[in-house]
Amino acid sequence: MANDVFKINGLSFAYGKHQVLKGLNLTIHEGVITTLIGANGCGKSTLFNLMTKNLRPDQGDIFLYGQNVSDCRIRDFAKQVAIVHQYNTAPADLTVEKLVSYGRTPYHTMGLSPDPEEDEKKVQWALNITNTVEIKDKPVTELSGGQKQRVWIAMALAQDTKVLFLDEPTTYLDVRYQLDILRLIKKLNREFGITVIMVLHDINQSLYYSDEIVAMKDGTMIAHGLPEEIITTELVKQVYDVDLQIQQVDGKPFVIPI
Numbered sequence: 001m002a003n004d005v006f007k008i009n010g011l012s013f014a015y016g017k018h019q020v021l022k023g024l025n026l027t028i029h030e031g032v033i034t035t036l037i038g039a040n041g042c043g044k045s046t047l048f049n050l051m052t053k054n055l056r057p058d059q060g061d062i063f064l065y066g067q068n069v070s071d072c073r074i075r076d077f078a079k080q081v082a083i084v085h086q087y088n089t090a091p092a093d094l095t096v097e098k099l100v101s102y103g104r105t106p107y108h109t110m111g112l113s114p115d116p117e118e119d120e121k122k123v124q125w126a127l128n129i130t131n132t133v134e135i136k137d138k139p140v141t142e143l144s145g146g147q148k149q150r151v152w153i154a155m156a157l158a159q160d161t162k163v164l165f166l167d168e169p170t171t172y173l174d175v176r177y178q179l180d181i182l183r184l185i186k187k188l189n190r191e192f193g194i195t196v197i198m199v200l201h202d203i204n205q206s207l208y209y210s211d212e213i214v215a216m217k218d219g220t221m222i223a224h225g226l227p228e229e230i231i232t233t234e235l236v237k238q239v240y241d242v243d244l245q246i247q248q249v250d251g252k253p254f255v256i257p258i
Helices: 044-051 074-078 096-107 116-129 145-158 175-192 203-209 233-240
Strands: 004-015 018-029 033-037 059-064 081-084 163-167 195-199 212-217 220-225 246-249 252-255
Touching: 004 044, 018 044, 018 059, 018 195, 018 220, 033 044, 033 175, 033 203, 044 163, 044 195, 044 212, 074 081, 074 096, 081 145, 096 116, 096 145, 116 145, 116 175, 145 163, 145 175, 163 175, 175 195, 175 203, 203 252, 212 233, 220 233
Parallel strands: 033 195, 033 212, 081 163, 163 195
Antiparallel strands: 004 018, 004 059, 212 220, 246 252
């Protein structure tokens, strides 16, 4: 049985008087791809930001490998968890390789690396696995959307963590680059054992590229489990308030989005 990476107990959060999360309990398992799904405003982005220390909970606790995230220093957290946000920017003259090298920052002290050779090894590995070696000398701002996304993932991989968070990694990409990114994510999980936690809007991509689905509505989790076991017409209606048919494709449910 897989170990628990994250254990969330009684998590609540509000923006002013607007309660976004309401006593949420959730366990994220090691070595799998877990995707958060739900309609806009359901709380999945807030949960993502709480789990990645961008927000602090009003109530409840988030444990990473048994340690309360609230008690974990940012530097120590960054040695365990890498994050790719939905929106990312870089200075106009910053090259791909330089950006990827910033992934080694958590291991530096006073801006200096204790092991430059190890840094270089991890940076080159990240460039290779994301197929960005050929563009390593290009400014990030000159890249296509799909190239940029692979570069930001490369920077996260250079951190050398076993947990990777991705916030809507396929947003604004055409279908070719969406599939390119999703296949890369699956490769990172299958070949390198990286635990992946991501937010996706496309329900069919979520079903096909995830091992586990967390379905949310109104600040609570309403289902968590294997896609083929929890995704039903009734759940889709409950989550998205639409009546859609579901068929089986490659042994997984496929929602007919018309």
